[in-house]
Amino acid sequence: MQEIKHVYIAKSCLFVNGQLVLKGENSIFVKYLKEVYKYADIKYSKYFKMDPLSKLGFLAAEVLLKDKKCSESAERNGIVLENKVSTYLVDMKHQITINDKENYFPSPANFVYTLPNVMTGEICIRHGFKGENAVFVNNEFDAKFVCQYIKSMYTADKADMLIGGFVDADEDDYEAFVFFTKKEDAEHIDAKLIEELYQKSKALATQ
Amino acid sequence: MNKKTYIVGDSMISSLGFGTEENMKALYAGKSGVQRIEDIQLYPEPFMGARLDDKQLNRCFSSLLMMSKLPQEFEFTRFEKMAIISMSGVYREQAFPTDKNTLFILSTTKGNIDLLQEELMEKWGKERSMLYKAAEVIAQFWGFENKARVLSNACISGVEALHIASKFIKQGVYENVIIVGADMLTEFVVSGFMSFQSLSANVCKPFDEGRDGLNLGEAAGCIFLSSNEKYLKNNKDILEVLGGGSSNDANHISGPSRTGDGQFFAISSAMKEAGVTSDDIDHVSAHGTATPYNDEMESKALNLAGLQEKPVNSLKAYFGHTIGAAGVIESIVAIHNLIDQKILKSLGFEKHGVSMPLHISQETKDYSMKNILKTASGFGGCNAAVIISKSEKV
DSSP states (O other): OOOOOEEEEEEEEEEEEEEEEOSOOOOOOHHHHHHHHHTTOOGGGGGSOOOHHHHHHHHHHHHHHHOOOOOOSSGEEEEEEEEETTTTHHHHHHHHSSOOOOOOOOOHHHTTTTSSSHHHHHHHHHOOOOSOOOEOOOSSSSHHHHHHHHHHHHHTTTSSSSEEEEEEEEESSSSEEEEEGGGGGGGGGHHHHHHHHHHHHHHHHHO | OOOOOOOEEEEEETTEOOOHHHHHHHHHHOOOEEEEOTTTEEESEEEEEEOHHHHHHHHHHHHHHHOOOOOTOOOOOHHHHHHHHHHHHOOOOOOOOOSSTTEEEEESSSGGGGSSSHHHHHHHHGGGGGGHHHHHHHHHTTTOOSOOOOEEGGGGGGHHHHHHHHHHHHSSOOOOEEEEEEOOOOOHHHHHHHHTTOOSSOOOOTBBBTOBBBOOEOOEEEEEEEOOOOGGTOOSSSEEEEEEEEEEEOSSSSOOOOOHHHHHHHHHHHHHHHHHGGGGGHHHHHHOOOHHHHHHHHHHHHHTOOOTTSSEEEEEEHHHBGGGGGGHHHHHHHHHHHHHHHOOOOTTTOOOOOSOOOOOOOOOOOOOOEEEEEEEEGGGGEEEEEEEEEOOOO
């Protein structure tokens, strides 16, 4: 059985399949993301307009999909992500612009990012995924539920390829874990195994 | 092993009333819940929106407190009250199970977002403003054994929840799914849409030549789905979710696709699963936000799907756009249109205003139907579709 490719980003570390590939010079979230952007070796001007959550999810997906072949039928590629605080960072940014009625300045460029599925939208645009897409908000990564969803979509023949994972960005912490699945390997998708891969990367990052 | 996804019960609260019956009565009478709102708590200037009656909300909720599995002194937010009231309407008709075979899905975009206001944040704290926390509180009220799930996929959340739930039920992953769609009219959302300049200064006009934007609204709706036929004993007709699908335009995060292919993929995925063709679809309950680009995109998608001759309506001029709740309450209306064999006129429509031909429903009347297609589209380029179907009880 093939190894399930997975990418983990947290605490200024980037792991691919449990191997550390980029240790950050900078511990500040957005600055570390710049290093990951350079590592990913891409030129994508839309990236710079994104909010931190979308940037994080986007980069994790970028590294994950680098050497992966997706279905040629765009509508057979999809994505499911979990997230904990939804879009709290941009929500607060928007809230600040409306706190004072005398000085009211809501920004459309910020407001559009106040939905967690805009992050999956950005990933879909980048990779041309036109299939199933869903964002669930949960207080932690729940491998069992994500795998339940993925298997269910494959059983119903809704996709050939699905990315799953958990991407979250809060005031003082951030974490991204994404993994790659294919319908032909659906029987090997095991929630326990995915949970182990996640926990292993997480443990390495906190070492 | 393919089980059926039966629609056991439903209930909703909106600007048009509390309970499905009140809402259907107002819809058949052609009433709109969209009004001029002058309230600086919501926006510094007057605007058009659809709002719930707060007095009725609180009165209704206090009569439910005895059902709560939480301590009596536990305080609920306005959002949580809305969701719980909509669930109580279902529970009264047919008590839903809360055991391990039952999944509770909350479809919402912003949940307790009003708690971000400084004075509310002081009282409730940051965690309560989180979507998962609101879902947890609602689940605790009823005593659900499984962890509550929040689906937050912009304006398609409600329709997509029906689609995902029906896969879980058909495949026996869960026997029952309780879906709640809820979102509030808040300053947060109104100011955001105002900054986009996408709100109309009048009651919105979906698919009309003169459409110039949407109206925001608030609502909560609950649908009880199950594969277990024992719950159908009180129902006169058999209603099911036959199929569903979701898709992404992969085109733009805040603008709909120019071609409609994304929405078309969701529709064809739903039709394929349901085993129906465009000929079998009797009516389309569209998303129809009344923004220029959305309605244009939908006209293209419906033509791609060969549905241009089927009567189409949008319910946005009745309820306003209730975001995460829209897909649920509009599906509830579709369910009752099937039961009543009545089709609703697309309120606000006068003159054809999209580039592709569509048959916009212009009269509320008796209409024989078996399959209704419900669609939705949202920010992030997402689309969803479900087919809701009625058959005779044997």
